[in-house]
Amino acid sequence: MSTTTVPPHVRLANEVAVQFAHQPFEVAAAAVATHLRDFWEPRMRAALLAHVASGGEGLDPMAVRAAELLRPAA
Amino acid sequence: MTLLKEPDFGTPAREGAATVEVTIDGVAVTVPPGTSVMRAAKEAGLDIPKLCATDSLEAFGSCRLCVVEIDGARGTPASCTTPVAPGMVVRTQTEKLGKLRRGVMELYISDHPLDCLTCSANGDCELQDMAGVTGLREVRYGSGVEAGANHMDLLKDTSNPYFDFDASKCIACSRCVRACDEVQGTLALTIEGRGFDSKVAAGAGVSFMESDCVSCGACVQACPTATLQEKSVVALGMPTRSVVTTCAYCGVGCSFKAELRGDELVRMVPYKDGGANEGHSCVKGRFAFGYASHPDRVMAPMLRESITDPWREVSWDEAIQFTARRLREIQAEHGPGSIGAITSSRTTNEEVYVVQKMVRAVFGNNNVDTCARVCHSPTGYGLKQTFGTSAGTQDFKSVAKADVILVIGANPTDGHPVFASRMKRRLRQGAKLIVIDPRRIDLVRSPHIEAEHHLQLAPGTNVAIVNAIAHVIVTEGLADREFMRERCEGVEEWETFIARPENSPEAVADITGVPAADVRAAARLYATAGNGAIYYGLGVTEHSQGSTTVMGMANLAMATGNIGRDGVGVNPLRGQNNVQGSCDMGSFPHELPGYRHVSDDGARDVYEQLWGVPLLDEPGLRIPNMFDSAIDGSFRALFVQGEDIAQSDPNTTHVHAALAALDLVVVQDLFENETAKFAHVLLPGTSFLEKDGTFTNAERRINRVRPVMAPKTGKQEWEIICEISQAMGYPMHYDSSAQIMDEIAMTTPTFAGVSFAHLDRVGSVQWPCNDAAPEGTPIMHENGFVRGKGRLVETVYVPTQERSTRKFPLILTTGRILSQYNVGAQTRRTANSAWHPEDLLELHPHDAEVRGINDGDMVALSSRVGQTTLRAVVSERMPVGVCYTTFHHPVTGANVITTDNSDWATNCPEYKVTAVQVALSSAQVAVREELAQRPVVTAGD
Missing domain, CATH: 3.10.20.740 (Ubiquitin-like (UB roll))
Incomplete structure (x- = not known):
């Protein structure tokens, strides 16, 4: 089974976010959002948004912000 | 001959x-x-x-x-x-x-x-x-005895499984010895003795099989007599006809003459006019073709309602109707996005193209991915971000013009042996070599070759080392600022970033384990020695920062102006024969053929017009996403074309759970592979000898794969896909695979000039091949990057989450060896297993000693996700704290050990870094105890 109990969309979003952490927060969050829009299947983005809506436990703040940026398009 | x-x-x-x-x-x-x-x-x-x-x-x-x-x-x-x-x-x-x-x-x-x-x-x-x-x-x-002393009673050496050495027929022309030296670069053969006693020998007093010979076949090919002769020719006789086609193994994509008697393949002879190999070969392509006629091959379609049922052989029609009906039923019940497909890098461009077309036009989604996901997807991402297209920059010949060669995370002598021979030839001529690898691979030191620098870094620290090299280049004034100013963007920001103290060799030495002075010396060499060429493999991509390292290497090339001409570039050594092609053909869930994003209205419109259906503008699921979605229940059916995901993908337990959760698994393959154990439909595939199409190799070279014989199963694989599509209600018909390529050319700008007729005329072409480059493009980015300006990217090092711990103190890295190929489905069914009958665990003598492990002991290898047992090899090639194994044998199941960590950008698995523990296996402990209890027998007893 999976090696972690963290949901895949949370783990993967955090892994993307950390790669942009050296940039200014808003710039980085926009880059993360673009990445998720370009490469994530809609149900994964929906799962991420749902996770944020339910409190976003375990989610990097930048991933939370990226999810917010995705919301209008979701 | x-x-x-x-x-x-x-x-x-x-x-x-x-x-x-x-x-x-x-x-x-x-x-x-x-x-x-x-x-x-x-x-x-x-x-x-x-x-x-x-x-x-x-x-x-x-x-x-x-x-x-x-x-x-x-x-x-x-x-x-x-x-x-x-x-x-x-x-x-x-x-x-x-x-x-x-x-x-x-x-x-x-x-x-x-x-x-x-x-x-x-x-x-x-x-x-x-x-x-x-x-x-x-x-x-006279002749023979009547002529006096002679060599006619010399014994025949039949030790090699593929060829005999009959010294009695040798004329001592030295062609075999010179072929081993000059063409292959192994220097395994010699002329032993003097004068009349001179004779060819494979080492000192050993047989060919015991020698350093790598069975590339160059000596056999060079021999003008029957002295070195294929066993198949001895057994079957001389071939009577020949078909020029392309090898089915690695991404070098060698051209071969398949030589036959009737429909029986006698031998494969490397083709001198083959652009990739120019007449050379390796043990796999030259000799390991027996799997194509192996009795294990599935020859008829098979069905079963449940994976616990026995297989039932059925007609093609029943298999196709069942598959189509079940796919439509599942979509009706669970939605259009509940099904998908995986394409294979071992199938042709045409076969891949029709699978992605089936997914997009018939399934109505973008849930198509390819096995490149688990190997070179970071190459696709990284080179597109920096250069503008997802491909290597050079042709293989280019290495002959390199002055310094940087090999990072690749083991060409095992993984890409025919290209390695080209590289070794250039190194023997005096080019300098830098190797960046945790293991002391053969290239580091082999006959007539020695790396100037071997940066033996800790697994998982590629980005840190590449950044440190770039830091030296920028801060020591070694960069080609004119090139950067004219050809690149983001220059100032990148220079500022890379010059930061945390990127210096001194700052990262503790992370990488590489002394700063060595990094500085290597950086100076790469930047100043003339033409600098980078070659890399899965040791770059299969990391949590695989994409970042690819971009980091692109930075290095751009910063030094080593791009856009012969002898330089950034060159991925692709794992399988058609990795490049399967990616080119739109196998990724976010890209249409030609690397155009699915959200690109113009590109989508081309296909919507031609295919007559609306296409989805959102990316589909990647392979790991498919597994996760299978487990959460939203993904229910998978078509798998020629890939054994149950063995090759990481964290086997997770993969098996996902496959078992699916309502329908359709496997199209030569064999009942590990994935087929979870399948409901098994559709027999065609071997490369039966296929009619094209492969695209690591240098973007499109080569013809010509049918050497009719499909043993009665159908080409693309015909099966068309029939499934038809049965699902979408008419898809082609008269031939040439027509499929015509459609590819019509819809994909970089392939616009490609057709079977053109390939037959010119041999092969490297894309882009279109009106601007009718004969193809050997070197890319000569006068400008595909994206306009090259983009320098700030590549921040982020450590992997996979760390060694007290419980798992070693780091396991995986790879492949010369004689076997990937999951071994092909090579295990040949005599190549004589060289590698089982997966082995290499570990450093220190790590072995503290665990009481001797060479040859069976050991238990465990990680936080699983455990397996295999035999240990104690080897100083490994650094302390790192061990290595291959994944060629399902009985070992090396991927039981690997985790589902992946590259942040592409989800390419982090095969190269897994924290593990190694201990004597319980069986080995029992053997030791039994031996210890036996009475000691002395000479006097």
Whole structure:
């Protein structure tokens, strides 16, 4: 089974976010959002948004912000 | 030797303009300086007799058959070793020369078995040919015993599974020895003894099988007699027909002549005009083709309602109707996005294209991914971000112009052996080598080759080391600022970033484990030695920052101006024969063919117009996403084309759980592989010998895969996909695979000039091939990057989350070896298993000693996700704290150990870093205890 109990969309979003952490927060969050829009299947983005809506436990703040940026398009 | 011969010019071509005019037998010919008289004669249409010369090898001048007369020159010089000179007048056929040649032939024949009629090389023997050409009618010395001392009772060495060495037929021309030296670069063969006692030997007193020979076949090919002969030719006889096609193994994509008797494949002979290999081969492509006719092959479609049921052989129609019905039923119940497909890098471009078309046009989603997900997807991401397209920048030939070669995370002598031979040739000529790898791979030190620098970094620290190299280049003023200013964007920001102290070799030394001085020296060498070429493999991509490292290497090339000409570039060594092609063909869930994003309205419109259906503008699921979605229940059916995900993908337990959760698994493969254990439908596939299409290799070279025989299963794989699509209600019909390529060319700008007819005419082309480049594009980004300006990316090092711990103190890295290939489905079904019958765990003597492990012991290898048992090899090639294994054998199941960590950008698995523990297996402990309890037997007992 999976090696972690963290949901895949949370783990993967955090892994993307950390790669942009050296940039200014808003710039980085926009880059993360673009990445998720370009490469994530809609149900994964929906799962991420749902996770944020339910409190976003375990989610990097930048991933939370990226999810917010995705919301209008979701 | 080969039956169906390409012209042999006797000595290699020389570069440069044809400026030297000579007259040979009254024929004027103009050739480049340095060309031999022998070659010039051949170019004038004149054959000079020869035995020790062949154009894959430098002239040797030992047989003396090729003697000629030259006006104004003394004696009769050998034409192979004599270069042309302006105004030279040569005669190749005179009475004097004929007498000399017959004299030479008499000596050869006096020490050669005259068993031509029963010899395996009868009709394919240059000695036999030369006896005829020279008009030899008698041997004054007699032959064999009557001629006195001879070599005819020398024993035959049959130890190699693929070829015999019959020393009694050897004429000591040294072609085999020189082929091993010059072509292959292994230097395993030698001439042992002096004078009359001279004979070919594979090492000192050992057989071929025991020697350093890597069974590439170069010696067999070079041999002018039956001395080195394929066992298949001995057993079956000489082939009678030949088909030029492309190898089914690694991303080098070698061209071969498949030589047959009727429909029986006798041998594969590397094709001299093959752009990728130019007449060379490795043990896999040359010899390991027996799997294609192995009794394990699935020859008829099979069905079962449940994976616990036995298979039921059915008709094609029933299998196709069942598959189509179940896919539609699942979509009706769970939604259009509940099904998807995985394409294979072992299938042709045409086969991949129709699968992604089926997914997009018939399934109505973008849930298509490819096995490149688990190997080179970071290459696709990284090179597109930086250069603008997802491909390597050079042709293979380019390495011959490199002055310094940086090999990072690749083991070409095992993974890409034919390219490695090109690279080694350049290194023997004096190019410098930098190796960045945790293991001391063979390239670090092998005959006549030694790396200037081996940066033996800790697994998972590629980005740190690449950044440190870039830091030195920028801060020491070694960058090509003019190139960056003119050709790149983001220069100032990147220079500021990379110059930060945290990127210095000194700052990262504790992370990488590489002394700062070594990094600085390597950086200076790469930046200042002339043409710098980077070659990389899965040791770069299969990391949590695989994409970042690819971008970091692109940064290095751009910062030093090492891009856009011969001898430089950033070059991915692709794992499988059609990794490049399967990616080109739109296998990724976010890209249409030609790397155009699914949200690109213009690109989508092309296909919507042609296919007559609306296409989704959102990315689909990647392979790991498919597994996760299978477990959460939203993904219910998977079509798997020629990939064994149950063995090759990481965290096997997770993969098996996902496959078991699916309502429908359809496997199209040659064999009932591990994935088929979870399948409901098994559709027999075609081997490369039956396919009709194209493969695209790591240098973007599109090669024809020609059918050597009819499909053993009765159908081409693309026909099956078309029939499933038809049964699902979408008409998809092609008369031939050529028509599929025509559709690819019509819809994909970089393929616009490609057709089977064009490939048959020119041999092969490297994309882009279109009106702007009708003959293809060997070197990319010459006058500008595909994306306009090259983009320098800030590549921040982020450590992997996979760390060694007290419980799992070692780091496991995985890879492959020369004789086996990936999950072993092909090579395990050949005699290649003689070299590698099981996966082995290599570990450093220190790590072995503290665990009480001896060489050959069975050990338990465990990680936080699983455990397996395999045999240990104690090896100083490994650094302390790192161990290594392969994943060729399902019984080992090495991917039981690997985790689902992945590259942040592409989800390419982090195969190269897994924290593990190694201990003696319980079975091994029991053996030790039993041995310890046995009474000690002494000499006196």
